[in-house]
Amino acid sequence: MAKSSVSKLVPKVPAVPGVSRRQQYSASTKRALVDVAEQMFTEHGYASTSLDSIVAGADVTKGALYHHFSGKQALFEAVFERVESDAARAIQKVLRGKKDPWEKARAGLRTFLEVVQEPGYRRIVVQEGPAVLGYERYREQEERSTYANVLEIMRSVLGAGPWELEDEMLQTFSRIFFGAMASAGESVAGSDDPIAAAARVEAAIGFMIAGFQALADAGVMLPTGPLGPITTTD
Template sequence: MTPKSSAAKLLPKVPGTGRRQQYSASTKRALIDVAESLFSNQGYAATSLDAIVAGARVTKGALYHHFSGKQAVFEAVFEKVETSASKRIAKGLKGEKDPWKKAILGLREFLACVQDPAYRRVVIQDGPAVLGYEKFREREQRSSFALVQEIVGSVLNAGGWELDDEMLATFSRIFVGALSSAGESVSTSDDPREASARVEIAMGFILEGLRMLEQAGVELPSGPRSAGKTQAPADESTEA
């Protein structure tokens, strides 16, 4: 509440558009950095704004000047962590053309990302509860989910199957969920490397199944064409 020194951590030497705005931007970054650290270590609920502003050596006035509230700070941190991870993944599978190899590569890269405590806590654990599922999805859509969707799409298209956007999204959701859950189990494992290897084997096995379907020329049953009734592929009793 009573910072002794100047607000910003590091003062820029290369004034671009006025020192004022440079200071402002750096304090904002400082706030985000401190918040990221605290959110990652203690979680959202256990992190107070006082702790954040104290860590950034400013007061709440500064925080509320840059952000509309605590949730807005979290959103900024979330986006930073999320985009950082997705950039890393994207860089990891750059250059690879074969869809199947790309899938394995992306999986491996994702499993590495999920080891980061910040990603686990901010994105996976606290993200849905703090942002709500709508915002969470919306943010996710623009980064990691887009990557998965691209990979899944290329794999399935490489499989020779034609699927509409809805079906592609459905497959992607399934794989994203599988990845998060598996990734989470990897990160909490006693031996992350071993757990990671298991996940790779399991996912690779599932992918292999899809590849077999491709070679066998099995058709992908087309999704419902917006017909009112739900049609089950096999038996009866589709309650609810």
């Protein structure tokens, strides 16, 4: 059998077994849509990016788009998920291998500060994510990606102290640090000297962590209830 009928010059689809040609083509255009959407959302923002321009960029039509996604928001969510999970993976990768909690924290922070400077993550996840997805969905997404990493770091950092940590308090600390890092990341990205700004953020958070250590050394307990008068051991 000579390869007579297969001579299409559409994309190279090297005959993956178990996956039909249709499925491959389909996945291809879907990825193209997400690619173009990510680019345009990053550059012009969600509201200022029309679906017409996206489908034009992906060289398809709205019919294709609405076949794969239920609407503009769903497309955004797909982009969001990819950007977010990429970021989470990058951080995860750095965290593996580090054993010392403080080392872990430092490495994680450093990586996050790099990630948050990528224009895609900045705009899609940090700036527009909450407004476009609605805060609830936004939180759900974060919960099982980047936030999970922060949680892991906080667990290991707080676990290093002499405290027994309740889960809710751990969550609270993690939320606080997560927000702190997002905000700090924004200011770093918006700074005219991001390198110096990142260094300052690292120093500041490092300082706060050092405060934890100092409290641990001093034998101060982790708070559990409402904030009473703060007293060091004197």
